Amino acid sequence: MRGRQGTGRTTDRTTDRTTGGPASGATGRSSAKRRTRARARARTWAALAAAGALALTGCGDGGDKKADPPGGATPAGRRVELPKLPGEKLEVAAVWTGPEQENFTKVLKEFEKRTGATVTFVPAQDPIVTFLGTKIAGGAPPDVALLPQVGALAAAVEKKWAQPVGPEAQAQLNANYGEGWKKLGAVDGTQYGVYYKAANKSLIWYNAKAFEAAGVQPPKTWKELLEVADTLSASGTPAVSVAGADGWTLTDWFENVYLSQAGPQKYDQLAKHEIKWTDDSVKQALTTLGQLFGRKDFLAGGQSGALSTEFPKSVTQTFTGGDRPAAAMVFEGDFVGVNIAQTEAKVGEDALVFPFPAVGAKAPVVSGGDVAVALKPSKGAQALLTFLASPDAAEIQAREGGFVSPNKAVDPGAYPNAIQRNIAKSLIAAGDDFRFDMSDQAPAGFGGTPGAGEWKALQDFLANPSDVAGAQAKLEAEAAKAYGG
Known part of the structure; x- marks a missing residue:
């Protein structure tokens, strides 16, 4: 889940990262979105994004009606077979804390x-x-680790x-997972x-009361997002709560802007460092992101406040204070729901969500x-992998x-709820x-790595x-070092 996403940075990036220092660190991570339009098999993720938004803002599939399992689902009542392991002791490591850790413990x-x-x-720590490596060098590796x-x-x-996974876990993967995730x-x-946990990293959650008080609607394009931010700011509520203390959230901001603006081919090339971070496409994406980050009045606490805000707080401060929260919006994945649950806001009523706006042709x-x-x-380790690859385990945490x-x-x-359900449906349909x-x-x-590399840059x-060129130079220097040239 980065988590980076975490869930998942899903390590998943929900509450799944530990704090790494004053300007780094922290919790969180983990994928999916939009409510499926009409024909599931031909859907692209971009189309799913728009449909999901409608579901999440209340134009959904009838609320909490229980949907039929997708094709190939395990029949109701059937459970994965696991070996008896009396007396066996296992350790499982993950960069998860707070509610996410508590839910996984179940x-x-x-x-x-x-x-x-x-x-x-x-x-674990990031x-x-x-x-x-430290645990293994000390002769005490965990039996299973969840890697973000x-x-x-x-x-x-x-x-x-x-x-390598054993035959029982492989059988569960073959039955339950698409080729991409395998x-x-x-x-x-x-x-x-x-892949036990996924995260949709292209969602912006918003305080419904703050939007209503300012008279604004969820934007569909980056230009509209800036216009909404300007209106919110003029109404007295900063537009966005940015978790700048956790560098992984900033990588997610960049990736969404870059994918929409530069396109999937450039995205794949940059991901492999086949093009440099000094490329003009990176310059364009940073310049675009700077349109939001460069407006002190758009950010809760300005740039300095954003840099001292860790992920959990970025969420909770968006959904406290009624129609005058610290900020009206917070960007991150589906796992934000875990942190919203720590406030009095209700997902689907007070806390709504829309897809990351299109910067280029597609969201x-x-x-x-x-x-x-x-x-x-x-x-025991293989048995746990088998369990995590089954629907049995996922359904426990899904609830x-x-x-x-x-x-x-x-x-x-x-x-x-309908929001989580439609995000999950969209993920499978994609x-x-x-x-x-x-x-x-x-x-x-x-x-x-907290405090280093892309996070720190x-x-x-x-x-x-305003220092786009400086940021590009730092990013390329760190990337060249990490990728080996």
């Missing part, structure tokens, strides 16, 4: 109940590869830490991971997620909110047509949005 409790094993959750970056999975395989969990054709859709990987060749699964066998009725979080594809030294850019 999944682990069910695994304990079914197998007789004892599972301990081990809070970058998780460094954390795991594709780059982290590649590093774990390169270092020979990761174990490929993300594979390295050089070998399946190592199970962007960026996904993230957390991949579960076995680090020990044990029966708690702030969670979306890429598992197509999950019953949509497990999601607690099939393999999505772009994964760019920073999560990068080496951890560039795309996943974009924090410096938030502090001084």
